[in-house]
Amino acid sequence: xxxxxxxxxxxxxxxxxxxxxxxxxxxxxxxxxxxxxxxxxxxxxxxxxxxxxxxxxxxxxxxxxxxxxxxxxxxxxxxxxxxxxxxxxxxxxxxxxxxxxxxxxxxxxxxxxxxxxxxxxxxxxxxxxxxxxxxxxxxxxxxxxxxxxxxxxxxxxxxxxxxxxxxxxxxxxxxxxxxxxxxxxxxxxxxxxxxxx
Amino acid sequence: xxxxxxxxxxxxxxxxxxxxxxxxxxxxxxxxxxxxxxxxxxxxxxxxxxxxxxxxxxxxxxxxxxxxxxxxxxxxxxxxxxxxxxxxxxxxxxxxxxxxxxxxxxxxxxxxxxxxxxxxxxxxxxxxxxxxxxxxxxxxxxxxxxxxxxxxxxxxxxxxxxxxxxxxxxxxxxxxxxxxxxxxxxxxxxxxxxxxx
DNA sequence: TCTGAAAGCGGAGTCTGGTTCCGGATGGTA
DNA sequence: TACCATCCGGAACCAGACTCCGCTTTCAGA
Numbered sequence: 001x002x003x004x005x006x007x008x009x010x011x012x013x014x015x016x017x018x019x020x021x022x023x024x025x026x027x028x029x030x031x032x033x034x035x036x037x038x039x040x041x042x043x044x045x046x047x048x049x050x051x052x053x054x055x056x057x058x059x060x061x062x063x064x065x066x067x068x069x070x071x072x073x074x075x076x077x078x079x080x081x082x083x084x085x086x087x088x089x090x091x092x093x094x095x096x097x098x099x100x101x102x103x104x105x106x107x108x109x110x111x112x113x114x115x116x117x118x119x120x121x122x123x124x125x126x127x128x129x130x131x132x133x134x135x136x137x138x139x140x141x142x143x144x145x146x147x148x149x150x151x152x153x154x155x156x157x158x159x160x161x162x163x164x165x166x167x168x169x170x171x172x173x174x175x176x177x178x179x180x181x182x183x184x185x186x187x188x189x190x191x192x193x194x195x196x197x
Numbered sequence: 198x199x200x201x202x203x204x205x206x207x208x209x210x211x212x213x214x215x216x217x218x219x220x221x222x223x224x225x226x227x228x229x230x231x232x233x234x235x236x237x238x239x240x241x242x243x244x245x246x247x248x249x250x251x252x253x254x255x256x257x258x259x260x261x262x263x264x265x266x267x268x269x270x271x272x273x274x275x276x277x278x279x280x281x282x283x284x285x286x287x288x289x290x291x292x293x294x295x296x297x298x299x300x301x302x303x304x305x306x307x308x309x310x311x312x313x314x315x316x317x318x319x320x321x322x323x324x325x326x327x328x329x330x331x332x333x334x335x336x337x338x339x340x341x342x343x344x345x346x347x348x349x350x351x352x353x354x355x356x357x358x359x360x361x362x363x364x365x366x367x368x369x370x371x372x373x374x375x376x377x378x379x380x381x382x383x384x385x386x387x388x389x390x391x392x393x394x
Numbered sequence: 395t396c397t398g399a400a401a402g403c404g405g406a407g408t409c410t411g412g413t414t415c416c417g418g419a420t421g422g423t424a
Numbered sequence: 425t426a427c428c429a430t431c432c433g434g435a436a437c438c439a440g441a442c443t444c445c446g447c448t449t450t451c452a453g454a
Binding site: 122123156158159160162163165166167169170171172173174177178181182185186188189190191192193194195197 | 319320353355356357359360362363364366367368369370371374375378379382383385386387388389390391392394
Binding site for chain 2: 400401402403404405
């Protein structure tokens with residue numbers, strides 16, 4: 001888990017190469033943001049991130065236009081991690097519904113570990129995000145899974161893949177709101193609710 | 198639906214009777230809050246509520262210590278309305294699971310109608326609220342329903358009533374995040390997920 | 395009815411935290 | 425080495441929740 005954060009994904013076309021010090025700072029900021037937002041979520045202030053990264057607030061804002069954008073960028077990595085873990089385990093799984101469970105469990109685990117990630121899932125999953133990022137990829141994966149599951153008959157036909165996405169946002173809220181509970185139960189409820197009977 | 202808001206429920210023991218003008222202002226504030234938070238949720242500012250109520254901000258804060266408290270107080274009424282509607286219809290329903298569906302549908306409807314109510318459900322349902330209010334009563338109702346449903350065998354035994362509460366918070370998020378979608382599907386998914394198979 | 399003081403009021407001012415701005419420093423190229 | 429576009433730091437700005445206090449109103453009791 002190197003902190004490369006190369007100019008892929010979220011970043012638009014880097015028409016002009018960034019100066020070396022700017023790139024160095026961007027990575028520092030992102031690392032600080034990952035650590036702090038991951039631990040304490042939205043309560044962390046921008047000044048603190050800047051201090052931890054060893055830069056001024058201005059530098060934060062040059063790279064990320066708003067706090068929300070920084071939180072999102074810090075969480076982006078989790079989406080790739082989830083996708084990787086999911087792909088590695090998918091072959092061992094019986095059908096699309098179990099694959100979906102696997103995906104939700106990975107999402108849930110990331111949520112208990114990373115509070116910034118929780119915020120992103122809870123507030124922005126599925127709401128017109130830019131294509132190309134790991135987040136959009138994961139959403140596409142989930143959508144495809146629901147469609148395939150419906151085609152093969154294990155997932156109820158009367159829902160839209162977007163419904164599954166919305167329910168995943170809901171899962172996020174449930175986990176965040178009541179972290180002490182056995183959140184695997186929430187996943188069980190959702191998966192059984194999506195099953196054809 | 199008069200705006201009585203008598204000194205029941207949330208208010209602690211009113212040791213000393215409130216002055217008449219104070220009570221009048223409290224009701225005005227609550228009415229303004231209901232209207233504005235209901236329409237536009239959290240984006241409404243305290244100054245605007247005060248203006249609409251025809252009082253100063255200081256008066257708002259004398260009656261409700263924080264914005265959050267005012268939003269919650271404004272939403273409280275919805276909980277009683279839901280409870281009333283639910284009780285009126287409950288007799289016509291087959292079993293505890295269908296009763297639960299009824300409850301969730303009422304909650305969902307209130308959410309599409311009242312953005313302040315959504316916020317309250319989403320953020321604070323089940324998180325150690327003070328007993329005595331309509332909200333706590335509704336939670337108790339839901340808890341009892343799950344227990345009874347488990348006893349009679351229609352609701353899966355491996356969950357805790359608090360899980361149902363958490364999932365209801367999740368429902369709130371799903372509805373708020375994607376209001377355009379047919380949110381009855383979310384309820385279907387949850388209800389089928391809670392069923393014994 | 396009158397009166398004193400407790401209760402309540404308004405809204406300017408405080409405080410917090412996100413965001414902007416700009417004078418000075420730096421990296422990279424000619 | 426010099427030039428300048430790019431970048432930097434952090435003080436200043438601003439929005440919006442919340443506080444404070446001098447003035448006003450209510451309402452027992454006389």
